[in-house]
Amino acid sequence: MGEFPTVTDVARVAGVSRQTVSNVMNTPGIVKADTRARVEAAITALGYRPHASARRLRTRRSSTIGIRLDPMIDGISGSVLDRFLHALTEQADARGLRVLLFTATSPEDEIDQFRRLNDGADVDGFVLTSTTADDPRTAWLLEHDIAFVTFGRPWQENDFTDPSHLWVDVDGHAGLYAATRAQQDAGARRIAYLGWPSPSGTGDDRRRGWHEAMLERGDVSAEELARLEVVTTDGVDQGAAAMRQLARTAGGIDAVLCASDALALGAMIANPARVSVTGYDNTPIAAAIGLSSVDQPVDEVAAGVLELLTGEFEGQVSHAPDSASPRYRMVTPRLITRQFEAIPRDSVPANALVDEVSR
Amino acid sequence: MGEFPTVTDVARVAGVSRQTVSNVMNTPGIVKADTRARVEAAITALGYRPHASARRLRTRRSSTIGIRLDPMIDGISGSVLDRFLHALTEQADARGLRVLLFTATSPEDEIDQFRRLNDGADVDGFVLTSTTADDPRTAWLLEHDIAFVTFGRPWQENDFTDPSHLWVDVDGHAGLYAATRAQQDAGARRIAYLGWPSPSGTGDDRRRGWHEAMLERGDVSAEELARLEVVTTDGVDQGAAAMRQLARTAGGIDAVLCASDALALGAMIANPARVSVTGYDNTPIAAAIGLSSVDQPVDEVAAGVLELLTGEFEGQVSHAPDSASPRYRMVTPRLITRQFEAIPRDSVPANALVDEVSR
The missing domain is CATH 3.40.50.2300 (Response regulator)
Structure with missing residues (x-):
């Protein structure tokens, strides 16, 4: 993806944070006029296009989403992720999408897999599970403008007001x-x-x-x-x-x-x-x-993940925090x-x- | 695959059964001389090459194997297939192979998926689970010369002496x-x-x-x-x-x-x-x-499946019943x-x- 400018490139050229670049694109009203002008100049100078890679991959039409198969842990608690994978595969199939599995032994290893699959245009985007605060995987995917949705919220202050990425989670x-x-x-x-x-x-x-x-x-x-x-x-x-x-x-x-x-x-x-x-x-x-x-309810989680991900492929997901279609889905569990x-x-x-x- | 002649085409032209064509290629000594001559003439006339599709797909190098994700049944007995999928994905990864998942509601539906994935050159071959006697899926794959290995024997008389396809099973x-x-x-x-x-x-x-x-x-x-x-x-x-x-x-x-x-x-x-x-x-x-x-022991099953499948990709699997490298792996379970x-x-x-x- 090196040939395409990223949000980080824009931020560096404009001398602002990545969040400010995001604000200029999504909620320009909250950004000071001179900052906004600087960011817009950088966007023009670099020829930056949000989600260019998602669009580019879409034209290659792999119609495939990649997901790491979580390692088997104790065979009891881990089964919820197997259930999620079943639900995701079944619903992806109904939408004409395929699911490509890979394994990874660490977040860094998973990032290597992202790079390999993305470079090969093998997938249109990724589904991530087991998110953590300051997750290096989501940071890398955002940096490279690769479409993805996580099962698990970002675990940041702005998960609901202005999440850094698309997510679905169950309300524990x-x-x-x-x-x-x-x-x-x-x-x-x-x-x-x-x-x-x-x-x-x-x-x-x-x-x-x-x-x-x-x-x-x-x-x-x-x-x-x-x-x-x-x-x-x-x-x-x-x-x-x-x-x-x-x-x-x-x-x-x-x-x-x-x-x-x-x-x-x-x-x-x-x-x-x-x-x-x-x-x-x-x-x-x-x-x-x-x-x-x-x-x-893993069926609802899978439906939310695919809705957000295909919306992202089609450029339909609003990145504005006050949008009518929020960038997350919170699923209520059942006792x-x-x-x-x-x-x-x-x-x-x-x-x-x-x-x-x-x- | 319509442009490539199949075993069935050879059998029809020669006026013999598919098994006889297979015998001529693998154990010509047991076939009568005039029958053998007729089959060899048909092979030459049609330009038939065994496993042409496997070789052709190999040059396209999808480096991907397709497998149906079995439906969740009762959550207890079904978990062995989830364990197999984990083992297969991990070991495939170590061999540089990816695992593409799909779902199917019936054998006919699964065959549709085979056709779609094979036509798109999305996969190099398939892994099948839950085989039955007279399985329409294996018959279709054989007919179309598509590389595959089953977890589950063919359940025929000749499973060990001259199996109709490559298989790995656990000795129940x-x-x-x-x-x-x-x-x-x-x-x-x-x-x-x-x-x-x-x-x-x-x-x-x-x-x-x-x-x-x-x-x-x-x-x-x-x-x-x-x-x-x-x-x-x-x-x-x-x-x-x-x-x-x-x-x-x-x-x-x-x-x-x-x-x-x-x-x-x-x-x-x-x-x-x-x-x-x-x-x-x-x-x-x-x-x-x-x-x-x-x-x-699903690890041993996965190892056997990948050994046979990659051998098939590379044309290394002997189809002769008396070969030193048999066309199946029987794994012994542990009490x-x-x-x-x-x-x-x-x-x-x-x-x-x-x-x-x-x-």
């Missing part, structure tokens, strides 16, 4: 808020939360849903609330250990909400008091063993409630997972 | 034979089997492994053996129902082997007598709840034994799966 805050409310409405007061270490975009978002609903109801003090929270890395064994820690330190709990089904399964295993446990992702394992869980009586309790020892013998 | 017979032997060695005599209705290539293959090991040991009569078998469609509820049927009609059982983890999970749910249950596919749910299961004490028993009601409330 709403999911945990609803799960907490459901337990409160069923009479639970001391509701614990098993979550991931901060900073974690998705983890912090889900935790805030629980925290906010708890503070609003006011059944427990802020001090007690801190004792109802355990932070751990994801996994079944970690969930069991966190549940045991709660039993020692929380002073009695009525229900447990978890950031993942893997943690929730562990919590159910180390749950002699039979308190209600709710997971997140509504994985097959949750359905199979009768675990309540927050479901991410799936299952009979708590259905949950296996202390019948499953925590060492079930490691006690494997290969013959 | 060996998996169930080993699982039966393991139970027999642990003292079980009356070992039941929950399987799928016949004809089912994979289902019949697995069942034979159990049946053979039972007949060899001779602990039960052939008549009793028939009562130890229940046939049902796949699913958790079906597994539970089959287990209840066994309790009524089998007259006492020491262990249960199942054609899938979904059936095995159902069997565990309806298992008040706490007999040992073994599943098939070693899904995440088996690991999570401590269920013994037969593991399909993963987990502590039976770990299994949740009657604590999970069979209605856990349907008792869902969406809020």
Whole structure:
């Protein structure tokens, strides 16, 4: 793409930030007149055309979108991305688009794949998953004017007001808020939360849903609330250990909400008091063993991703923050409630997972 | 591909079957001299070149293989194909090959996709899953001389002696034979089997492994053996129902082997007598709840598929049945034994799966 000027080139020539260049193109009213004139001069001088590469690729008509196949992690939590890939492929097919898979071991490796596929005109654009704050992948794609949409918000201050790129995400805050409310409405007061270490975009978002609903109801003090929270890395064994820690330190709990089904399964295993446990992702394992869980509607996510991406191919996505068609889609998850009586309790020892013998 | 003569064209001109044309090219010694002369004349007259399309596509160098993303079925048994896709994509990447996904609702629909991707030179060849006897997809690909390898054998008499196409499969017979032997060695005599209705290539293959090991040991009569078998469609509820049927009609059982983890999970749910249950596919749910299961080594399957497919691209695969490099790879599964004490028993009601409330 070296032969085509980018937003960065314009910003450098005009002596302004990339955001200012973006503002001049999308919301010129908010930019001072002399700055605007400088940017417009740079755009003319360089012959910059927004999304030239997307248009160029469109004429080559690969009709293909590229996506990294996320590595298999523990086989439980990872399945939501497999479900998303199924939904994306099915809906892409209905739109005459193909899905090209690749793997990558790091963000840098994924960027290498972007470069290779883009140079070869193998794809029209990319779908990214598992975004992080200051994601080097999205920065690189923006820099190279390559069309893309992320499943996962940019995790910046302006995600909603003026997002740096197109995104679709599931509202984890709403999911945990609803799960907490459901337990409160069923009479639970001391509701614990098993979550991931901060900073974690998705983890912090889900935790805030629980925290906010708890503070609003006011059944427990802020001090007690801190004792109802355990932070751990994801996994079944970690969930069991966190549940045991709660039993020692929380002073009695009525229900447990978890950031993942893997943690929730562990919590159910180390749950002699039979308190209600709710997971997140509504994985097959949750359905199979009768675990309540927050479901991410991957069909809606895939529809949003393709709508934004094909709009971008066709130059139909407004980049103005006050546009009627926003540059993101926020999908509301659904709480799936299952009979708590259905949950296996202390019948499953925590060492079930490691006690494997290969013959 | 219409401009290139196919095996079918040669067969028609020579007045012989496609198999005879194949024999002339691969094992001419077994073909009568005058038939051979007629076929060779037709080959010369038509300018037929075996695998011309594979070579032609190779020069276009899409370096891409196409695979149908299997529809999500119940989220339990289907995960082995997701694991295979992960392994295939990772290993293809290491070989500089890309994986193009598509969906299809029927074999005919999948053939339409083959035609479209092949006409567009989007792929060098295909990987197929879930083969059946008299599979219309493999017949079409052979007819059009398009390179492909199947995960799943052709399910014909000559799968090993002279397979009609390149294939890789997991030896389900060996998996169930080993699982039966393991139970027999642990003292079980009356070992039941929950399987799928016949004809089912994979289902019949697995069942034979159990049946053979039972007949060899001779602990039960052939008549009793028939009562130890229940046939049902796949699913958790079906597994539970089959287990209840066994309790009524089998007259006492020491262990249960199942054609899938979904059936095995159902069997565990309806298992008040706490007999040992073994599943098939070693899904995440088996690991999570401590269920013994037969593991399909998808890494080895993917390696075999890519070895055969790239060999085909490069014209290195011998089509002679007595070749030192056979046209198939049979992968042996591994029995993963987990502590039976770990299994949740009657604590999970069979209605856990349907008792869902969406809020």
